[in-house]
Amino acid sequence: MSLEVAVCHRLGAFTLDAAFTVDEPGVTALFGPSGAGKSTLVQAVAGLIRPDKGRIVLDGEVVFDAGSGRHLPARRRRIGYVFQEGRLFPHRSVADNLRFGARRAGGRPATVGFDETVELLGIDHLLGRRPRALSGGERQRVALGRALLSSPRLLLLDEPLAALDQARKAEILPFLARLRDEARVPMVYVTHALDEITQLADTLVLLNEGRVVATAPVLDAMARLDLLPFTGEAEAGAVIACTVERHDTADALTALAFPGGTIWVSALPAPIGARLRVRIRARDVLLAVTADVSTSANTVLEGRVEAIRDEGRGVVDLQLRVGAALIVARLTRRSLARLGLVVGARATALVKAVSIEARAYSS
């Protein structure tokens, strides 16, 4: 999958002037605060709005080009769209909703079959019901299935979980992970809640006030100090891709390996070898200059200071390279001075197992 977007669009006082390119399949997260222009941008990709200027190319096909006046109608773009509110047809059963797009796919071979989709999303018991009789989470699963069954070459998810509470979100996310790994449909996931997507996304497109601030692999982007104002300063933290190495059943701990070290977390219900991501918040990382300190922290990672960000507020952020991974640590200026840490210096990161929130569903 390749997606090339460069559009300009005015909506009253707001101007969207955004460009980004994604070359690899997988999940692209389009992240930004409310009003950043995320929805406008994906609506342009879907063909639901016609931008004033620009060009959109999907898999080599120009679907929009203001210069030549080309604007492929939404119904011919083969782009699935999952809306925040589901938008299921109230007069049709769940099964009919699911088949709506499939019947209009014009004989295109289905990416995922009906039974497979129903099984994947766990909605077989809902097929005969009307949308009104579904819960919010169920509705979004059906909306997801409906979009998937129209055999799209790209799936746009426009804040699909924003209207759901935390429990319902947790119910849907594993399905999205399965969709990515099993259905292998490229996705663009719009969200203003970054933690929703750090488990899933491959690429992060950061949008702010109508402009793309950065496009980067999500693990790099989360550890980049210059992007902290956009990725969220308060909850700043690196995301590390790991593999489940072993379980310590006696202590109820799980060891997660990554190229650079081992991270210990509270026992996870995941098989050995399972791939997952952990997020280590910058404020949960303790730094030491030597590795042979005795603390309660289970995880001890040795690395080198790659960058320091000092905004003059008494608190500094450090980017630490540990093997192939990047970790962000937050400490006071005073501690930084006492340890004498500078770019290039060796440092040891200590992380408490209980401070790491790891979810077992993701790869």
Place this chain on the structure above:
Amino acid sequence: MLSEAEWQALALSLKISLVAVGVALPFAVLAALALARGRFPGRALLDGLVHLPLVLPPVVMGYLLLVTFGTRGPLGGWLLETFGIRFVFSWTGAALAAAVVTFPFQVRAIRLAIEAIDPGLMQAAETLGAGPVDRFVNVILPLALPGIIAGAITAFAASLGEFGAIITFVSNIPGETRTIPLAIYTAIQTPGGEAAAARLVALAIMLACLGLVLSEVAARRVRTLMGQ
């Protein structure tokens, strides 16, 4: 109970109203769709035109129909020559008059129903590959059905009661254009016709009540059916 002439008036009323509503309905749906969702020049003009029969005296409507669809009128002459269709002094003319006068009732009800449909559903249908006609048939029409039925029943009830436009346009001919209201009028004008008038009035009241009940029941059924 009812005399043969009264039965005739009842049958004629039902036939004329049924045809009037049936013929006008597709046009009413299209007009409602254009007014609810359309963005085109002349939309305000169409809106005014559709509502004109509501504010004009029915006699004026009947006169305008006579001028337009009379055998010497611009449309009437052409219809007679080309298709052999004649409206004046005919029950078809009465149906036309009833259709025109009750058209706004249909359009209003259907328009409200269409406007109540979430435009987001149209976008969803579009991203799923549905073209404009597909969206109209499979999303708008079924979701507007309660409104369409309500509009049709209201228009049918109003048609049963139409007097001014019919008597002006197609006169008061027994067995051809003398509907219940015209029969009531005739009975009152006739010495000793009070009993007949009372029977017809009772009939009209019964029909009206039946229409109201039917409309409510039908709307409720369809709403349930449409998952609302």
